[in-house]
Amino acid sequence: MDSIILYGFLGSLVAGVATAVGALPIFFGRGMSRKASDVLLGFSAGVMLAASFFSLLIPGIEIAEAQFGGRAAAAGVAVIASLMGFAFVLGLNEALPHEHFQKGYEGPAEEKAALAKVWLFVIAITIHNFPEGLSIGVGFGTGDIKDGLALMTGISLQDIPEGLAVAVALVGRGYDRRKAFFVAAMTGAVEPVAGLLGATAVAVASTLLPWGLCFAAGAMLYVISHEIIPETHRHGHERLATVGLAVGLALMMFLDVALG
Numbered sequence: 001m002d003s004i005i006l007y008g009f010l011g012s013l014v015a016g017v018a019t020a021v022g023a024l025p026i027f028f029g030r031g032m033s034r035k036a037s038d039v040l041l042g043f044s045a046g047v048m049l050a051a052s053f054f055s056l057l058i059p060g061i062e063i064a065e066a067q068f069g070g071r072a073a074a075a076g077v078a079v080i081a082s083l084m085g086f087a088f089v090l091g092l093n094e095a096l097p098h099e100h101f102q103k104g105y106e107g108p109a110e111e112k113a114a115l116a117k118v119w120l121f122v123i124a125i126t127i128h129n130f131p132e133g134l135s136i137g138v139g140f141g142t143g144d145i146k147d148g149l150a151l152m153t154g155i156s157l158q159d160i161p162e163g164l165a166v167a168v169a170l171v172g173r174g175y176d177r178r179k180a181f182f183v184a185a186m187t188g189a190v191e192p193v194a195g196l197l198g199a200t201a202v203a204v205a206s207t208l209l210p211w212g213l214c215f216a217a218g219a220m221l222y223v224i225s226h227e228i229i230p231e232t233h234r235h236g237h238e239r240l241a242t243v244g245l246a247v248g249l250a251l252m253m254f255l256d257v258a259l260g
Helices: 002-027 032-069 071-095 117-141 145-172 177-203 206-232 238-259
Strands: 097-098 104-106
Touching: 002 117, 002 177, 032 071, 032 117, 032 145, 032 206, 032 238, 071 117, 071 206, 097 117, 097 145, 117 145, 117 206, 145 177, 145 238, 177 206, 206 238
Parallel strands: none
Antiparallel strands: 097 104
16 A cells, blocks of 8 residues: 555656756747647647546446446446546636736636735636646556556656746846746646545545546536636637647557557
8 A cells, every 4th residue: 555655746847847848948049939838738738638538447447347237326426426537627727816817817816916926826726737637646546557657658748848838927027037937847846735635535445446537527527627728729820739639539448459
């Protein structure tokens, strides 16, 4: 059990570090075009979409079917747990003040004056990254290291351009490069925390495993629908962003089959 928890933590730590690595070019380049940013965010959405189904929902349903002895019960677990994941991130999104790069401030109006904009961005991206770390931790919690590695690899790959996109967006809003890098790196710091929580929960109570897998999938699907895809469609680059999504989805599917 201890090794499963350790793998879950280390796997999600790798993904968190990937976010910081992705932000490093901010010190050497002049920036990223909005078109490139939208394509990379589309790629991120594709990776997360494939991971939600192939690495989380499908294994969760299979494990639930073995536990409960029927497909109807397994389907019920998948529906309830994924909706719980949706509701969890929705609750965070509604309760915590945060700011989107284009849409602007979202949250209780009285909180806006009390928070510097940089922390509004930190909260927004933290909401985004928490399900990713959770999914890696739960993925390793299955006890199948290959499943966890597939999730870790796919999410780490999409975290690299995401880290750069966050840093570039912050520089574009007037933050100096060091602060932009720090904020981008800190948005990835939540992933090992979430990974540790997810791996510990399913390792301590194995009956929670299908629930945890489907919960993580629902949380990621909410982020894809509410945060990432709308962001890539705001600037007239939706066709290229969709191509990026297709590439990310295909890559994650390949990783899941090849490593799983």
